[in-house]
Each structure stands twice: as structure tokens, then as C-alpha cells.
Amino acid sequence: MLFVSCEQRSAEITEIRGIYGHPKPLWDKDFNLQDLGINAIFVHSGSINHDMVNRARSEGLMVFAEFATLNGKNYVETHPEAWAINEKGEKVQAASWFMGVCPTEPGFRQYRFDQLRDLLLAYDLDGVWMDYVHWHAQFEEPEPILPETCFCDHCLDTFSKDSGIEIPEGITSKKALWILNNHDTSWRKWRSEVIYDWTYEMKSIIKKIKPEVLLGLYHCPWNDEEFNNARYRILGLDYDLLKETIDVFSPMVYHERMGREPNWVKENIQWFSNRLNIKKDAYPKVWPIVQAYNNPGIISNEEFEIVLKGGLAGGSSGVMMFTTSAVAEDEGKTEVMKKVYTKLMEKSAN
DSSP states (O other): OOOOOTTTOOSOOOOEEEEESOSHHHHTTTOOGGGGTOOEEEEEGGGOOHHHHHHHHHTTOEEEEEEEOSOOTTTTTTOGGGOOBBTTSOBOOOBTTBOOOOTTOHHHHHHHHHHHHHHHHHSOOSEEEEESOSSSOBOSSSSOBOOOBOOSHHHHHHHHHHHOOOOOSSOHHHHHHHHHHHOHHHHHHHHHHHHHHHHHHHHHHHHHHOTTSEEEEEEOOOOSSHHHHHHHHTSOOOHHHHTTTOSEEEEEEOTTTTTOOTHHHHHHHHHHHHHTTOOTTSSSEEOOEEEOOOSSSOOOHHHHHHHHHHTTOTTOOEEEEEOHHHHHTOHHHHHHHHHHHHHHHHHHHO
């Protein structure tokens, strides 16, 4: 393993030159990934198997598992008790293509934590990257979907107990309105603590089973002002809390999908690095994920190079792109990645 325990692990880790998605599309073209400058693969946990890990190790690659944490698709349909409830007292609808879940529901929490334990025990991994770590919403669109959740009985009871605030009797919609009108600040703070608790529990499980494994986070890249601070207010992401548990932040700077210009990636990573005082030789680190995939829009080779380099701005010590197949199927993008990554490799070797 490249990494040692959190207590002993050197912060001077090789710069990450990553891909997101199963490496098969590149292997099918007979590439050795190191020849492309790649030194790390980030793969959905459900797609990982021993043959893939063994081949990756034979090519000198680090292996990171993406872990779809609060994605409730295929779960809430058969476990209605975990369905998120909006301020009207209704079950939420899918937000674009994403279906969230109630993050406080005990059965779902146990289900995910058991999955994490099984994953850590089954495979030789360098890290686990939490994904979909937010209350039900959709930020990966130019016009985000930002509902108020979750007002299920379990959330209301837990909020009341944790905050010491007694909620008046009544139907769910009246309780929700009362909270938003009278205790909005406490409500937002509690929601961010619920999300933080997920990272804390994940970190605790990792430390118990394989303490050398890093905990990463794919997350919304908005700053503190965008959409009226919806990153904190609606999604529940408090950077000042999360930096206590997260080893590596991976802002999802998908410029085209979010209706931004390619140069926004560099600007965002510079802002993020300053916001969290990121240092390349210390934790937490930042390894952004940029867009190579052509939906929505077409990502040109020139754009891809701009965002790939932009992901290395500020205090970033690594970058990856979404997705492996988008790069593999486009020879121009493959060459762009190879050029950027081999230059990084040569720079770090000197």
C-alpha cells in the first residue's frame, strides 16, 4: 500500500493523476495506464472486483472506491420509511435524475455502514470516496433543484432532541413552517451536523478496519454565496466541520453541466484552496474532478485541457476527470490527458 496510517502517513503524497470510471475502456485499447501518466483510478464500488484491482496494482496504480452514500435510488421504493419528506409533508420527487434519502433513518444508515465494512474487508484499497453526501437536492444542473427536507417524523424527533427545541403538535406541514419561521438557524446547523456525522461514522469504520485507507468526498463546488448559500443551507455541507474528518476533498467542477466557462474551474479551485487553507504538504487535500464527458454539450480538446489544468490550481495536489470512457473513446482527449499527466510526472520526478 502507498499510504500508511493517518497518524504516520506522510502528507507528501505523489501528485494524483487520476481517472474516474472503470479502466476497461483504456485497457481494451491495450494501454498500460502508466504510459498515459495515470497513477490512480477511482471506480464505483459496485464495479470493483479482484481481477481489476490486481491488474491495476500490476501497473502501479492506486485504487480508490467511489461510495454512493446518500443515493436512495432502489432503496426508498422498498423501504418507504427512508423516503425524504418535504415542507408540505409530501414524499419528495426525484430531483432530475437523483433520488435522495432521509439521512437520519436508522435502517438506511446501518445498510450503508455494513456495505462499507464489506468493501473494506474485501478489497485492497487506497481510499473510499463518499459521493452523494447531501440532503435530497440536485446541484449538477445550471438551474439546481433545491427542496426543503427532511421533515419525516424521525428527523423532526431527532432535531427536537438534539437541539432542545420542542416542536408544537400539528400536521407535518405546520411543523415544518414553524421550524423554518422560528428556528431556521438551528435547523440548518443541525442538518449540517447530520451530514458531518455520516463522514465521522465512515471515518471511524475505516480507522477500525483499515486505518491506512483515505476518506475522500465528492461534493458540490459552490462557494458560500451562490444560490443564497445553498451548499450549506440546503445541501448541508459545512466545510469547517467536514475538514475535521475528510482527508481529501474532490469538488465536482463540471463546468459545462453547470453552465460555466472552462476558466471557472481554476477560479473555483483557487477559491476553495483559500477557503480551507489547503496546503499541498498537509491534510486535508484537494483533488478535483473535471468534466470530459460530452453530455450536456460537447467538451472540446481545448476545453478539456483548460479544465484539467484548472483542476491543478491553488493548493490542489491532484486531479481526475469524468469519465474514463469519455477520454478513451476520443483520441484527442486521450492525448491531452497524456500530455498533461506526463508533464506532471516528469515535474514530480525532478
